[in-house]
Each structure stands twice: as C-alpha cells, then as structure tokens.
Amino acid sequence: MSHQNVLILDFGGQYNQLIARRVRDLGVYCEIIPFRKATVEKIREYSPIGLIFTGGPNSVYAENAPQIDPAVLSMGVPVLGLCYGCQLIAHTLGGKVETAPAREFGKTATHFNTTSPLFTDLPEEATTWMSHVDYVGKLPEGFESIAHTDHCPVAAMQNLDKKIFGFQYHPEVEHTQNGSKMLRNFLYNVCGAVGDWSMKDYCNTAIAQVREKVGDGKVLLALSGGVDSSVVAKLLSKAIGNQLTCIFVDHGLMRKNEGDEIEAVFGNGDINFVRVNAEDRFLGKLAGVSEPEKKRKIIGEEFIRVFEEEAKKIGKVDFLAQGTIYADVVESGSGDAAVIKSHHNVGGLPDYVDFKEIIEPLRLLFKDEVRALGRELGLPDYLVNRQPFPGPGLAIRVIGEVTKEKLDVLRDADFIFRDEIAKAGLDKSVHQYFAVLTNMRSVGVMGDFRTYDYTLALRGVTTSDFMTADWARIPYEVLDKVSVRIVNEVDHINRICYDITSKPPATIEWE
Ligand code: XMP
Numbered sequence: 001m002s003h004q005n006v007l008i009l010d011f012g013g014q015y016n017q018l019i020a021r022r023v024r025d026l027g028v029y030c031e032i033i034p035f036r037k038a039t040v041e042k043i044r045e046y047s048p049i050g051l052i053f054t055g056g057p058n059s060v061y062a063e064n065a066p067q068i069d070p071a072v073l074s075m076g077v078p079v080l081g082l083c084y085g086c087q088l089i090a091h092t093l094g095g096k097v098e099t100a101p102a103r104e105f106g107k108t109a110t111h112f113n114t115t116s117p118l119f120t121d122l123p124e125e126a127t128t129w130m131s132h133v134d135y136v137g138k139l140p141e142g143f144e145s146i147a148h149t150d151h152c153p154v155a156a157m158q159n160l161d162k163k164i165f166g167f168q169y170h171p172e173v174e175h176t177q178n179g180s181k182m183l184r185n186f187l188y189n190v191c192g193a194v195g196d197w198s199m200k201d202y203c204n205t206a207i208a209q210v211r212e213k214v215g216d217g218k219v220l221l222a223l224s225g226g227v228d229s230s231v232v233a234k235l236l237s238k239a240i241g242n243q244l245t246c247i248f249v250d251h252g253l254m255r256k257n258e259g260d261e262i263e264a265v266f267g268n269g270d271i272n273f274v275r276v277n278a279e280d281r282f283l284g285k286l287a288g289v290s291e292p293e294k295k296r297k298i299i300g301e302e303f304i305r306v307f308e309e310e311a312k313k314i315g316k317v318d319f320l321a322q323g324t325i326y327a328d329v330v331e332s333g334s335g336d337a338a339v340i341k342s343h344h345n346v347g348g349l350p351d352y353v354d355f356k357e358i359i360e361p362l363r364l365l366f367k368d369e370v371r372a373l374g375r376e377l378g379l380p381d382y383l384v385n386r387q388p389f390p391g392p393g394l395a396i397r398v399i400g401e402v403t404k405e406k407l408d409v410l411r412d413a414d415f416i417f418r419d420e421i422a423k424a425g426l427d428k429s430v431h432q433y434f435a436v437l438t439n440m441r442s443v444g445v446m447g448d449f450r451t452y453d454y455t456l457a458l459r460g461v462t463t464s465d466f467m468t469a470d471w472a473r474i475p476y477e478v479l480d481k482v483s484v485r486i487v488n489e490v491d492h493i494n495r496i497c498y499d500i501t502s503k504p505p506a507t508i509e510w511e
Contacts, residue, residue, distance in 0.1 A: 002196075003029045003196045003197050003201075004028060004029065004049045004193055004194065004196055004197075005029055005030065005031065005046050005047060005048050005049065006023055006028055006029070006030040006031075006048055006049060006050045006051070006052060006187065006191065006193075007030065007031060007033060007038075007043060007046050007048040007050075007051050007052075008020055008023070008030055008031065008032040008033070008051075008052045008054060009033060009034075009035050009038045009051060009052070009053050009054065009068070009085070010032050010033065010034050010035060010054050010330075011035050011053060011054050011055065011056030011058075011066045011084050011085060011088070012035075012054075012056040012057055012058070012066065012084075013054040013055030013056045013057070013082070013083065013084065013085075014055075015054065015055060015170060015172050015173060016032055016054045016330070017032070017327060017330060017366070017465070018172045018173065018464075018465075019052060019054060019082070019172045019183075020032050020326075020366070021366050021368065022171075022172050022179075022180055022183055023052070023183065023187065024197060024366065024369065025180075026180070026183060026184050026187055026188075026193075026195070027193070027195030027196070027197050027198065028049075028187050028193045028195065028196075028197055029196075029197040030052075031046065031364075032330050035053075035066045035067075035068060036066075038068065038069075038072065039069060040069060040071050040072055040075060043072060043075065043077070044075075048077055049077070049078070049187075049191040049192055049193060050077060050078045050079070050080065050186065050187065050190070050191035050193075051072070051077055051078070051079045051080070052079075052080045052081075052082065052085070052186075053068070053079065053080070053081040053082060053084075053085025053086075053088060053089065054082055054083075054084070054085055055082050055083030055084045055085060055131075055170065056083075056084035056085075057084075058084060059097075059099070059133070059134050060084075060087050060088055060091040060097050060134065061097070066084075066088070067088070067092070068088060068092060070092050070093070073089065073092060073093065073162075073164060074162075078163035078164070078165075078186070078190045078191045079163070079164045079165065080165045080166070080167070080183075080186045081164075081165070081166040081167070082166075082167050082169075082170060082171065082172070083131065083132060083167070083168060083169070083170060085166065086136065086156075086157065086166030086167055086168055087132075087134055087135070087136060087166075087168075089140075089164060089166050090136040090138075090139065090140055090143075090154075090157070090166065093140035093141070093143075093164075094140045094141060095136055095137075095138050095139050095140035095143065096136070096137045096138035097134050097135070097136055097137065098134065098135060098136075098137035098138075099133055099134050100132075100133055100134070100135055100151065100152075102133075102151075103131075103132070103133045104130045104131075104132055104133075104135075104149070104151050104152060105130060105131050105132075106129070106130065106131075106175075107127045107128075107129060107130075107175055108127065108128050108129070108130045108149050108152075108155075108169070109125065109127060109149060109150070110125070110126060110127065110128040110147055110148070110149050110155050110169065111124060111125055111147060111148055111149070112124055112125070112126065112146065112147045112156070113145075113146040113147065116146040116156075116158055116160075117160075117185060117189040117190055118146070118156070118158070118165055118182050118185045118186055118189070118190070119146065119147075119182065119185070120185055120189060121181075122178050122181060122182070122185075123178070126176075126177040126178055127175065127176065127177045128147075128149075128155065128167075128169035128170075128171075128175075128176045128177070128179075129169055129170045129173045129175040129176045129179075130149070130152070130155075130168065130169050130170075131170065132168060135152050135153075135154060135168060136154040136157060136166070136168070137153075137154075139154060139157055140159075142159045142161065142162065143157045143158065143159045143164075144157065144158060144159075145157055146158050147167075152168055154166075154168065155167070155168045155169060156168065156169075163190055165186065165190070167182070171183050199369065199372040199373050199375075199376050200376060202365075202369075202373065203235075203373055203376045203377065206235060206239075206361050206373075207235065207238055207239045208239075209361075210235065210236060210239040210240060210359065210361060211239050211240060213319075213359065214239070214240050214243065214318070214319060214359070216243065217243065217317075217318030217319055217356075218243055218244075218245070218314075218316075218317045218318050218319070219236060219240060219243060219244045219245070219317060219318065219319040219320075219321050219359065220244075220245050220247065220311060220314065220317040220319070220320050220321065220355065221233055221236065221244065221245070221246045221247070221320075221321040221322075222246075222247055222248075222249070222307055222322075223246040223247065223248045223262070223266065223273075224248070224249075224391070225248065225254070225258060225259075225261070225262035225383075225386075226323070226386065226388075226389060227367070227370060227371060227374065227383065227384060227386050228323030228324075228325055228362060228370055229323040230262075230265070230266075230374065230379060230383050230384075230386075231323070231362065231370050231371075231373055231374040231377065231379065231384075232321055232322070232323045232361060232362060233246050233266055233271070234374065234377045234378070234379050235361055235373070235377060236271075236321055236361070237266075237270050237271045238377060241270060241271065242270070242271055242272055244271045244272065244321075245271070245272040245273075245274065245314055245317070246266055246271055246272070246273050246274065247274045247276065247307060247310045247311065248262055248263070248266070248273065248274065248275045248276065249276050249278055249303055249306050249307055249310075250275055250276060250277050250278060250279065251278055251279065251282040251299065251302070251303065251306075251393060252277075252278065252279025252280075252282055252283060252404075252407070253282065253299070253392065253393030253394045253395045253402075253407065254393055254394070255389070255393075255394065255411060255414055255415070255418075256411040256412065256414065256415040257415075259275070261382070261383075262275075263275055265379070265380065265383060274310060276306055276310055278302075278306045279404075281302060281306065282299065282302055282395075283402065283403070283404055285298050285299075285302050286298060286299070286395060286401075286402045287401075287403075288401060289401065289402075290400040290401045290439075292396060292511035295392060295395050295396060295402065295511070296392050296396065296511075299391070299392040299393075299395055300391070300392070303391075311354075315354075316354045316355075317354070317355050318355065318356045318357070319355060319356065319357050319358065319359050320355040320357075320358050320359075321358075321359050321360070321361070322358055322359070322360045323360075323362055324360040324362060324363050325362045325363070325365055325366065325367060325370055326362075326363065326364055326365055326366050327366065327367065329363060371384050371385065385427075385428075387431065387432045387433070388432060388466065390509055394407055394410055394411065394414075396509055396510070396511040397410060397414075397434060397435070397436045397437065397509065397510065397511070398410055398436075398437045399436065399437065399438050399439040399510060399511065400439035401439075405492075406437055406454075409437060409454065409490060409491070409492050409493065410435060410436075410437040410456075412489070412490045413435045413437070413456050413486045413490045413493060414434055414435040416482060416485045416486050416489060416490070417433065417434070417435050417458055417482050417486070418433065418434075420478060420481050420482045420485065421433055421460070421474070421478070421482075424475070424478045426472075426474065426478065429462070429472075430460045430461070430462060430472040430474065431461060431462050431463050431466075431469075431472075432459075432460070432461050432463070432466070432469075432508060433458075433459065433460035433461070433472065433474075434458075434459055435456055435457065435458055435459070436456070436457040436458075436459060436499075436510045437454055437456055437457075437493075438454065438455045438456065438457055438510075440454070440455045441453055441454055441455065442455055442494065442495050444494030444495060446494065451494045452494075453492045453493055453494040453495070454492055454493050454494070454495075455493075455494075455495040455496070455497060456486065456493045456495070456496045456497070457496075457497050457498070457499050457510070458479070458482065458496060458497070458498050458499065459471075459498075459499040459508070459510070460472035460474050460498075460499075461502075461503070461508055463503075463508075466508065468502070468503055468504065469502060469503040469508055470502045471499060471500050471501060471502055474498070479498055482496075483496045
C-alpha cells in the first residue's frame with residue numbers, strides 16, 4: 001500500500017489510540033509502536049514523514065521512566081511531543097523539567113504565538129486540556145516557548161530549524177479547542193502530508209492484495225454477524241467470491257431476528273455460506289450453570305467444537321480469515337491491564353483447523369474505519385452501525401441459569417427497547433443499549449390478579465471507547481413508552497428498572 005506514514009511512539013498514555021484516530025481522520029495513515037521498540041533502525045523501516053510522542057503516566061525523573069534514544073531526535077524527521085512526550089524532548093535535549101506545587105488539570109485558558117506554523121490561522125487565545133504536574137521549566141537550546149498559561153510558561157515549544165515541537169496539553173481530546181487543527185498543521189504544514197489515506201483507496205488495494213495472496217486457494221471465515229466479521233466477509237466475497245466459505249454458528253443466543261438477518265445478507269449464493277443451528281447444543285451445555293465466567297467458558301469452548309466439526313466437513317482450506325482490528329493488535333507502551341472479564345470473540349483463533357495461513361484484512365483499521373469500509377463495500381446500514389454485541393450473546397444478559405424460555409422473554413423485551421430507541425432517534429447518541437433479564441422475581445398486579453414475575457433491567461450507555469462509559473440520559477417519556485409496551489406485550493415481566501451506574505464502577509454488561 002503506497003501512502004505516507006506517521007509513527008506514534010507510545011509512552012503509555014491513555015490517549016494513544018485517540019491520537020492515531022485523529023491523525024487518520026485527517027487523511028494521514030499512522031501506526032502506534034511502544035517506545036521500547038522505537039530504535040532509529042525500526043523507525044527507518046516505516047519511512048515516516050513525522051513522529052508523535054504520546055503522553056504517559058511517568059515523570060521523566062522517575063526510576064524506569066520511559067526514555068528515547070537522542071538519535072531519534074536528529075533523524076531529520078519532524079517530531080511532535082505531547083505532554084510526557086513534550087517533557088521527554090526537553091529532558092533529552094538538555095532542558096529542565098520541573099515539578100509544579102500543584103497539578104494543572106482540566107480546561108485551561110492558553111495564549112498562543114500564532115506565528116508558529118502549528119498555530120497558523122488559529123486564534124491567539126483558546127482553551128486547552130491539561131493534565132500534568134511536571135512542566136518544562138527551562139527550554140533546551142534552540143527552542144522557544146510558543147504558548148503559555150497562567151501557571152505554565154511553556155504550554156508549547158518549538159525548534160523550527162529542527163522541526164521539533166512539544167505541547168504540554170492534549171490536542172487530541174475534544175476539550176482542546178482547535179486541537180485537531182493544530183495536529184493538521186503539524187501534519188500538513190510541517191511534515192508535508194498530502195492526505196493520501198482514504199477508505200476508497202484502502203478498499204481497492206485490500207481487494208487486490210487479497211486476490212494476489214489467495215490466488216485460487218480456499219478461505220474459511222467464522223462469521224458472527226458483528227461489524228468486523230461482516231466487513232471481512234463482504235470484502236473477501238468481492239475479492240474471491242465462492243473461494244470463500246463462511247461458517248455462521250447460530251448458538252441460539254442472538255437477538256430477535258438476528259440470525260435470519262445475517263443469512264439474508266450473506267446467504268444469497270455469492271459465497272459458500274453455512275449456517276449451523278446449534279441452539280440445542282449450547283443450551284444443553286449451559287443447563288444448570290449460573291456462574292458468569294463459567295457460562296462464558298462453556299460458550300467459547302462449544303463454539304470452537306461446533307466450528308471445528310463444520311470445518312472438517314469442508315476439508316483442507318488454505319487460509320483462515322479473521323476480523324482482527326487495529327485496537328486488538330496495538331501493543332501498549334505500558335504494562336498489562338487487569339483482566340476484568342474473559343472476553344470471547346466468536347471467531348477467536350481456532351488452532352485446530354487445517355489451514356496454511358491467516359489473513360486479517362482489517363488488521364490496520366480502527367473501528368470507525370471498519371464501518372467506513374463496510375459502507376464502501378455496500379453493506380446495509382444496520383450491519384455497519386451495529387452496536388457491539390458480546391460473543392457469548394444473550395447468555396450473559398440472562399442473569400443466572402440460561403433457558404430457552406428466559407431467552408425468548410429477553411429477546412422480545414430487548415426488541416421493543418431497541419425499537420423505541422430507534423423511533424426516538426436516539427440510536428446514534430446512545431452508543432450501546434440493551435435489556436437484561438435479572439434473576440429476580442417480584443410481586444405485581446395485573447387486572448385483579450397477583451403476579452410473581454421477572455424484573456427486567458434496561459441499560460443504555462454513552463462512551464467513546466467502551467473502556468469507560470456513562471449511563472445514557474434517555475428521556476423519561478421514552479423510558480415510559482418502553483416500560484408500558486414491554487409489560488403489556490411481553491409475558492412474565494412485571495417490573496422494569498433503568499441502570500444508572502457508569503463504568504467504572506459497574507461494567508457495561510451485567511455479567
Ligand atoms: P464490559 O461489560 O466489559 O463490556 O464493560 C465492554 C464492551 O465489550 C462488550 N463485551 C464483549 N465483546 N466478547 C465481545 O466481543 C465478549 O465476551 C464481551 N463481553 C462484553 C460489551 O458489550 C461492551 O460493548
């Protein structure tokens with residue numbers, strides 16, 4: 001693929017992927033690598049037009065603080081350091097980083113020197129997003145301050161000759177006014193970007209690459225109906241048609257009508273599409289099990305078994321396709337995060353299928369880009385915009401033991417909730433929404449009769465990355481409509497609650 005490249009050196013900051021997404025949104029391809037791997041030789045392999053150093057949690061003086069080979073700063077490649085990245089540049093080049101008595105955090109009024117190419121055509125005063133204790137107290141030789149706040153004399157710095165810049169604030173977060181324009185200025189005014197990264201080009205190139213790699217070989221894909229595997233299926237079907245076989249394991253834990261919708265899109269004869277109706281098998285294995293992690297494990301293992309049996313019927317394939325996306329492969333610059341839940345993606349790597357090689361055509365793409373590619377390929381909106389759906393499906397939204405009856409109750413209630421959210425035009429602003437069938441029953445009254453039925457929980461969240469989330473302020477009128485419809489139209493639910501916890505401390509799913 002011939003396009004310019006920007007390399008993002010990750011120092012463990014929480015916004016590393018956000019920076020990358022901003023850069024790509026500006027039409028410039030970029031990749032993230034951990035700072036430890038960023039040797040001069042490694043950087044040269046990418047032939048980057050620019051480098052961006054991310055923030056990070058450390059102080060440059062801390063023991064084991066991430067460092068950078070000073071030679072990286074004299075490669076002649078323009079550099080922009082953000083927060084820790086800025087301090088590291090100052091520290092590495094002989095400036096002085098100092099610790100402020102108090103942390104500067106949040107929206108901060110900032111004054112800019114607009115003669116800098118990074119602030120061209122921008123106002124002299126604007127709000128930036130700060131999050132630091134340390135700051136650059138003494139500039140390295142050849143540098144000048146190009147922005148300041150009341151508490152921070154060097155909110156931004158530059159060495160124009162060497163094309164090295166640093167921002168103490170975070171231009172990538174939305175709270176920084178004109179942040180995207182500043183990044184754009186760095187890319188286009190300093191690095192010489194031409195904006196050659198577009199989904200249309202990517203799509204054509206990816207199709208050509210798949211054709212070349214696969215030749216007349218056979219490809220197998222586990223299709224879950226989620227955005228990623230659907231886009232892979234569509235891309236491969238365009239590239240290699242019926243050399244592709246998709247196995248869709250219907251575990252009976254999908255939402256209402258979902259299995260049929262997937263079959264309608266992919267089962268039209270362009271590719272070999274196999275739908276395995278394995279509901280009985282999955283429910284059999286889940287019978288009597290109520291512990292969440294155990295349910296997840298059982299489903300993951302059973303999925304592999306079913307997939308394996310079907311794959312065996314096909315015999316040897318040459319390639320196994322996967323919907324791995326960039327967020328899954330970025331290696332963080334800092335340590336490993338704690339495992340909260342054993343996430344399972346239907347389509348996880350089965351190491352038992354007889355194949356030669358793996359193809360992962362989405363490996364370089366962020367989620368928004370995967371959706372854009374799906375649109376480019378002509379997938380229907382409801383597939384491209386599908387909200388995340390956990391691999392174990394509704395089994396983790398039926399609290400406690402999973403039975404067919406409970407699943408059907410949940411499916412009907414969830415369908416009404418989703419329907420009303422869409423009718424109210426909230427399906428874009430509420431990023432994930434679903435119903436949970438709790439394991440609790442309570443007393444109610446219907447007509448003149450006492451009922452003793454299930455309590456349903458509704459969950460709606462807003463989030464940018466699903467790592468943290470806030471509960472969605474769905475208008476009362478919408479919740480009211482949902483509640484009235486569900487208790488009237490769905491048997492065995494007589495009470496409905498709305499989940500008003502954010503993540504953390506709760507998670508998005510209940511199990
Ligand atoms: P939690 O519940 O951990 O969920 O806050 C974060 C996001 O991940 C989705 N999720 C899963 N996705 N396999 C997946 O592919 C899983 O096992 C799984 N569990 C949770 C969840 O829906 C939310 O979007």
